[in-house]
């Protein structure tokens with residue numbers, strides 16, 4: 244909140260010094276059909292000067308008269324930012340901040356549905372969406388899964404033309420607290436999809452009900468089945484005390500396979516114990532993309548560190564020292580994790596997040612906490 248205010252403040256200071264303003268209109272259409280229009284004063288075309296985190300830069304906004312964007316009908320524009328060569332490192336920061344703000348602007352709510360008898364019903368209040376970029380996975384994983392989902396969602400006709408059931412399955416496996424659930428929820432949110440959360444071990448859920456539920460998933464929803472190994476193992480392990488999950492493995496496979504033609508289905512499965520899964524479950528057609536989501540790599544750790552501590556600083560000249568200190572500590576953290584890894588020791592992203600929260604005011608404390616975490620491991 245404080246951060247947001249600061250940005251607004253910065254924005255208005257910038258505006259009051261700028262002479263060429265233009266009006267930007269956004270029309271917001273609600274689900275019930277009503278709509279409202281918002282007006283915003285923004286820097287118009289031409290040259291502007293602004294100070295961002297203590298650094299002056301020139302902004303030139305130019306409008307292309309020839310071409311327009313086909314989809315939205317808005318004119319094509321070029322915005323050129325120029326600053327001194329010594330300050331050029333500011334650009335990635337500016338772009339990151341701009342992107343985060345843009346994402347925040349799009350933020351709606353994520354609705355989670357759970358099974359209620361044979362129907363799906365929204366569970367609890369819609370949740371605030373989590374930006375996808377806040378879940379830090381190992382290099383390339385987010386892009387791979389996100390890209391695959393998007394491609395799939397754009398290929399309805401391609402599947403229909405070939406008579407292939409329009410479905411896709413994803414399995415994320417790996418240790419606890421690595422971001423599997425968070426990532427799936429953030430991904431759904433970013434695509435404006437809901438989540439239908441299915442618990443296979445739920446009492447009273449039989450093969451028929453499961454089949455019915457999976458054939459009647461609300462539109463624009465991902466089905467999420469967590470701990471997919473547990474449902475069937477438990478049945479074997481606890482059968483003596485009389486408790487039986489009434490979904491059978493073959494019933495589950497049938498429910499996964501039985502998708503009405505033309506109907507879209509995206510299923511995410513998660514597990515901590517990939518080795519316990521029956522190969523029949525993870526064959527293509529049931530699971531098309533299989534991804535290991537592991538403990539923190541040096542890259543992931545330093546990115547999360549930067550996310551936590553880097554966003555607090557307002558880079559006035561006097562805070563440059565702090566910025567340098569954070570960069571050094573980020574390196575230190577990478578080193579600790581790399582060294583630990585060589586001895587087979589790891590830390591989960593959730594544990595790192597915990598350390599950063601506990602040491603909110605002290606990045607040094609967080610680094611020491613991480614060091615201790617590795618020292619106590621056998």
Ligand SMILES: Nc1ncnc2c1ncn2[C@@H]1O[C@H](COP(=O)(O)OP(=O)(O)OP(=O)(O)O)[C@@H](O)[C@H]1O
Pocket residue numbers: 377378379380417418419420421422423424425426514515547592593594596
């Ligand atoms: N890769 C990550 N990036 C950012 N935060 C993470 C990441 N992994 C875990 N966290 C944080 O740790 C907490 C637990 O994460 P999450 O529930 O997504 O883990 P999980 O992999 O689903 O674990 P489990 O296997 O136990 O279900 C969340 O609060 C999340 O913010």
Ligand SMILES: [Mg+2]
Pocket residue numbers: 423424425469513
């Ligand atoms: Mg989880």
